[in-house]
Amino acid sequence: MADFRMPSLGADMEHGKVVEWLVKPGDYVHKGDIVAAVDTDKTVMDIESFEEGVVAEFLVDLGDTVDVGTPIARITATPAELPAAPTPPAPSPKAAPPVRHLAHTLGVDVGRLSGSGAGGEVTREDVERAAAAPGAGPGPAPAVAAEAPAEPAEDTAHRVRSSPLARRLAVELGVRLADIAGTGPGGAVTEEDVLAAVPPRERAPQGTRADKPAAAPPSAVPATEPATPERQAAAPPAPQPQQSPQHGRKDTGGKAESLRQAIGALMSRSKKEIPHYYLSTTLDLAAAMAWMQAANQQRPVSSRLVPSALLLKATALAVKEVPDMNGFFTKGAFQASSGVHLGVAVALRHGGLVAPALHDADTLSLDQLMDQLRDLVGRARAGRLQRAEMADPTITVTNLGDLGVESVYGVIYPPQVAMVGFGKVMEQPWAHNGMLGIRHAAIATLSADHRVSDGLRGGRFLARIDELLQKPGDL
Numbered sequence: 064m065a066d067f068r069m070p071s072l073g074a075d076m077e078h079g080k081v082v083e084w085l086v087k088p089g090d091y092v093h094k095g096d097i098v099a100a101v102d103t104d105k106t107v108m109d110i111e112s113f114e115e116g117v118v119a120e121f122l123v124d125l126g127d128t129v130d131v132g133t134p135i136a137r138i139t140a141t142p143a144e145l146p147a148a149p150t151p152p153a154p155s156p157k158a159a160p161p162v163r164h165l166a167h168t169l170g171v172d173v174g175r176l177s178g179s180g181a182g183g184e185v186t187r188e189d190v191e192r193a194a195a196a197p198g199a200g201p202g203p204a205p206a207v208a209a210e211a212p213a214e215p216a217e218d219t220a221h222r223v224r225s226s227p228l229a230r231r232l233a234v235e236l237g238v239r240l241a242d243i244a245g246t247g248p249g250g251a252v253t254e255e256d257v258l259a260a261v262p263p264r265e266r267a268p269q270g271t272r273a274d275k276p277a278a279a280p281p282s283a284v285p286a287t288e289p290a291t292p293e294r295q296a297a298a299p300p301a302p303q304p305q306q307s308p309q310h311g312r313k314d315t316g317g318k319a320e321s322l323r324q325a326i327g328a329l330m331s332r333s334k335k336e337i338p339h340y341y342l343s344t345t346l347d348l349a350a351a352m353a354w355m356q357a358a359n360q361q362r363p364v365s366s367r368l369v370p371s372a373l374l375l376k377a378t379a380l381a382v383k384e385v386p387d388m389n390g391f392f393t394k395g396a397f398q399a400s401s402g403v404h405l406g407v408a409v410a411l412r413h414g415g416l417v418a419p420a421l422h423d424a425d426t427l428s429l430d431q432l433m434d435q436l437r438d439l440v441g442r443a444r445a446g447r448l449q450r451a452e453m454a455d456p457t458i459t460v461t462n463l464g465d466l467g468v469e470s471v472y473g474v475i476y477p478p479q480v481a482m483v484g485f486g487k488v489m490e491q492p493w494a495h496n497g498m499l500g501i502r503h504a505a506i507a508t509l510s511a512d513h514r515v516s517d518g519l520r521g522g523r524f525l526a527r528i529d530e531l532l533q534k535p536g537d538l
Contacts, residue, residue, distance in 0.1 A: 065114045066122075066134035069101070070450050079103050080128040081135060090118045092138065097449070099135070107446035108453055114138045166190045194251065232257045323415055330474045337392075337475050338513040344525045346532060348488060348503040354535040370488050371462055372433045374505070374528075376538045378483055379403045379424035381527040382458055387516040388509075388524055389457045391478040397515045406456025406476065407436065409443040417443055418459045418476060419452035429538060464488060470506040480512035481521075483528075 083100040097109045119137040166173045171193045178185035229252050233240050243260045245252035359367040382389045390399040403425040406418035463471045464487030471484035486506040493502035511521045
């Protein structure tokens, strides 16, 4: 029997709060399966199992805040260790953790799929096809007598294909998922669908809980008030008294304040402990922008590239060649990382930011990088990041160009040793071979740790990014 402990989801994390269990005692889990959602001072993240076996018991209740390393569940090596445990299920098809996460979101049982990938591995396309198939779902609903009373929202939520956030939000707002037409893949109900189903304030009595009288108390949350990811994540599985609008806004502000305090504490530590040095250069993006615009003309709008994809890929390739920028300074020594995991700074809707990782970014094609970037940003803002995405970044990139910022000098995220910043892509005068013209350009900056590298190494790193961008077709 193994203890499943509260994992560290970042260098500054000291504790976490379990806000949702995605498995139940008796379930068989594989390594990498998503088992719970944890709220940190920054955001809500999905955590995966480090063991394979049967969930024996939960050691903490929903809403409990515990220190990193505290046992929160027990997993047995085999079902035989559980009293009257069922026979272990037949090995299910192989599927990567992101694919299992997608299957969980869409209500698809991976064990029922025939994988089309190498060696029978279940792919994202397999899951999406299964979700879109008529009558698809996690399993047949139990028979209900015709005279049975209408079920409350929390009972039907588990039989309607929907995201975990949509289910929690439906319980919080008293909405029946069975009455909502989903707009997600395969008809899955999304958070937006739930919010759209709530009547406006003047029709608030119609939006009260299905199992309660229509008259809502004056303190009920107005239907027009948006629910933040934190409020959704913190919603308990059973109905609770709803809070006043003022209290709801206070909660959101408190979360934002908590996040800013956590970031501020970490950045203060960074500036005290890390001897920063700073460099900047202006990148010539004429070739990169011309290539990207030509490539996008051959693509549908949904798959077109953006400048950030080229900048991220060039950074990943450059850091592979200058390893002094890629790794961690711990216990008085630098440990270079063999993998390039780009931390991408993402601004959150309620304020503050997180920097989850694009794993092995140097090995991704531009299309793969774009797809993963969209997915990462969407899940970061929805509060559905995974543990590895927050714990593994080896270098962080921040891009404020979409806000009109021309240059940004970041503070290194310890124990990393470098941060890269990009400003907006601008048209500016450019002298080349004695001729003056107009070219696309952007300012790139580097904040680096002087204990590990110096200006010579940092300058080579920025120069290599610029060189790679002159041959965008090779990225």
